[in-house]
Amino acid sequence: MPTAQLINELQSCGVRLVDPKAGHESRRGGACPSDHKAMTIEGTTVMVPVHIAPAFASPYFVEKPDDLGRSRISRDGVTLGEVSFPVRPRFYDRTTADGIPYWKIAVLHGRDVLATTVLQTCIRYQSRTKTCRFCAIGQSLAAGRTVERKTPAQLAEVAKVAVALDGVSHMVMTTGTPPGRDRGAAILAESAAAVKAAVDLPIQGQCEPPDDDAWFVRMKQSGIDALGMHLEAVTPQIRARIMPGKAQVPLDRYFEAFAAAVAVFGRGQVSTYILAGLGDTRDAILGTSEKLIALGVYPFVVPFVPISGTPLESHPPPQPGFMHEILQPLALMLRAAGLRATDIKAGCGRCGACSALSTYERNADQGAIA
Numbered sequence: 275m276p277t278a279q280l281i282n283e284l285q286s287c288g289v290r291l292v293d294p295k296a297g298h299e300s301r302r303g304g305a306c307p308s309d310h311k312a313m314t315i316e317g318t319t320v321m322v323p324v325h326i327a328p329a330f331a332s333p334y335f336v337e338k339p340d341d342l343g344r345s346r347i348s349r350d351g352v353t354l355g356e357v358s359f360p361v362r363p364r365f366y367d368r369t370t371a372d373g374i375p376y377w378k379i380a381v382l383h384g385r386d387v388l389a390t391t392v393l394q395t396c397i398r399y400q401s402r403t404k405t406c407r408f409c410a411i412g413q414s415l416a417a418g419r420t421v422e423r424k425t426p427a428q429l430a431e432v433a434k435v436a437v438a439l440d441g442v443s444h445m446v447m448t449t450g451t452p453p454g455r456d457r458g459a460a461i462l463a464e465s466a467a468a469v470k471a472a473v474d475l476p477i478q479g480q481c482e483p484p485d486d487d488a489w490f491v492r493m494k495q496s497g498i499d500a501l502g503m504h505l506e507a508v509t510p511q512i513r514a515r516i517m518p519g520k521a522q523v524p525l526d527r528y529f530e531a532f533a534a535a536v537a538v539f540g541r542g543q544v545s546t547y548i549l550a551g552l553g554d555t556r557d558a559i560l561g562t563s564e565k566l567i568a569l570g571v572y573p574f575v576v577p578f579v580p581i582s583g584t585p586l587e588s589h590p591p592p593q594p595g596f597m598h599e600i601l602q603p604l605a606l607m608l609r610a611a612g613l614r615a616t617d618i619k620a621g622c623g624r625c626g627a628c629s630a631l632s633t634y635e636r637n638a639d640q641g642a643i644a
């Protein structure tokens with residue numbers, strides 16, 4: 275298992291690749307953290323930035339992989355170990371019944387996660403004054419790498435084949451925020467219902483808090499097993515600066531929604547994504563995490579990675595030491611509360627590839643940190 279420190283460093287510094295085509299296509303643009311490539315180091319799959327400016331000057335270097343996708347990683351000329359790249363998923367070669375390549379409907383994340391952005395547009399993205407400054411949801415659409423609206427039938431078709439051919443074990447459905455009071459809950463619910471009718475696959479839905487908490491029951495009944503409502507930043511001033519549109523939904527509403535969602539999905543099955551490095555202090559992130567954990571919400575803290583073409587493309591990723599100062603005490607807090615990444619049925623917290631948090635959790639379980 276790679277050390278948590280190594281994962282922090284790789285995710286902060288990125289890596290230089292001799293062969294940028296190593297592995298299958300990297301994520302570029304989109305609604306999730308992006309410009310990464312999945313690589314597996316000593317059995318742990320991590321998403322590592324490869325297309326951002328800091329990666330071009332990274333001290334970490336990956337040689338051209340062999341035919342089986344195996345390569346070596348070094349730092350300053352000293353070999354650290356073997357890495358391997360997931361091979362191109364077989365489902366990428368298929369086309370839907372209505373003629374869309376499967377890889378435009380959903381992609382492989384990490385090692386075994388099927389990820390899709392059901393609606394590739396967002397009410398907040400249309401306006402320069404409202405858009406989340408880290409988000410690239412429109413870029414992959416503009417580049418023709420995805421389609422705007424994935425239909426329930428398309429998602430069901432792709433999910434069934436991805437399970438059969440590539441062994442995906444859970445699915446992440448995120449969405450841009452549509453106009454309307456449900457904030458995307460309705461399209462997630464109809465999509466999950468179609469997928470669940472086609473294949474038994476745990477699903478995480480990700481959306482903003484809907485106006486009516488009754489949507490949590492509807493989403494659960496439709497087949498969504500776990501829910502993500504993502505704070506991204508936790509301090510009101512940072513939220514207003516980084517995501518001026520989304521910050522109009524107050525933190526109090528998020529916390530009300532978290533409590534209502536935990537009552538439906540269960541402790542540990544509701545999570546939130548927190549991007550460290552956008553300006554929130556260590557204490558602010560840990561203080562918010564403490565409140566979240568008390569509610570039964572899993573705070574998935576990941577290092578911010580700047581995406582090319584966004585207003586924050588020149589914003590530096592956080593230092594590895596900053597991540598360590600957050601993730602180590604956070605892992606201990608999670609352990610004390612009995613919340614674990616491995617108990618999450620589906621989603622980013624279970625995948626864990628965008629953060630070293632689950633490695634810290636394992637260290638805490640083994641008594642390696644206290």
Ligand code: SF4
Pocket residue numbers: 306307321383384387389446621622623625626627628629
């Ligand atoms: S943690 Fe979430 S965003 Fe990151 S690779 Fe896994 S599923 Fe994708």
